[in-house]
Amino acid sequence: MEVRWGGSNVDQIRLFAKELVALQPDLIVAQGTPVTATLQRETRTIPIVFVVVTDPVGEGFVAALARPGGNITGFLTSEAAIGAKMLELLTEIAPGVKRVAMLFNPDTAPGGGMYYFRDFEVAARSTKVEPTAARARSDTEIETIVTSLGGFRGGLIVMPDFFMLNHVRSIIMLAARNNVPAVYPWRYVIAGDGGLISYGPDLREIVRRGATYVDQILRGAKPADLPVQIPVKWEMAVNVRTAKALGLIVPPSIRLRSDEVVE
The missing domain is CATH 3.40.50.2300 (Response regulator)
Incomplete structure (x- = not known):
């Protein structure tokens, strides 16, 4: 082999x-x-x-x-609808968000990122949240995007592609530093790296x-x-400690649906 x-x-x-x-x-x-x-x-x-x-x-x-x-x-x-589902979870755990960026690398994400973004955009409009396609090909671009969200009651959805997987730890640190609630597609980053909430296969x-x-x-x-x-x-995980650090309260509805709750 x-x-x-x-x-x-x-x-x-x-x-x-x-x-x-x-x-x-x-x-x-x-x-x-x-x-x-x-x-x-x-x-x-x-x-x-x-x-x-x-x-x-x-x-x-x-x-x-x-x-x-x-x-x-x-x-x-x-599936394409995962972005809409992640937005639903984000607005449930952080109902104050007004602007949500979907973070992806257009060179590695399916359909240049648009495969996910279309359903996400429709869902965002229905919840009166401003959707943004956040394209990033470098650490610097990721930092600029996450930092900009911190001053606008912004939230972040990280899409599943290999570039984002390789940069997820720095994304989590930037989100914590800038007080940005974020949803990730990988369960292991919730307990292992302090991510807020995850949803994915x-x-x-x-x-x-x-x-x-x-x-x-x-x-x-x-x-x-x-x-x-x-x-x-499909799996869902939530980190209560991270939520508290962001000034958020994890609602019972998310606790009950989660496969893993990190206290």
């Missing part, structure tokens, strides 16, 4: 994709949209099973979710399910015939 990890480094991902395809493996497991897209450009014959991908039809990885039709299939990690469960397709393909199944699967388990 060969393993490569390029993080959010696009050049490194390209290099690793070429290396793996040159080895002519029986199958490649791809984690994330940028990795899957790069591998697709390198091969149309080696079977690819993706995990942690959001919009495989829109990205051109598969013809349809029910029947992929090519050498790629796998497991969705999210169980990523470990998605990866485990991915192993079932690896097994089927190695036994002779074709990716073209294996339907793309949706997440079946």
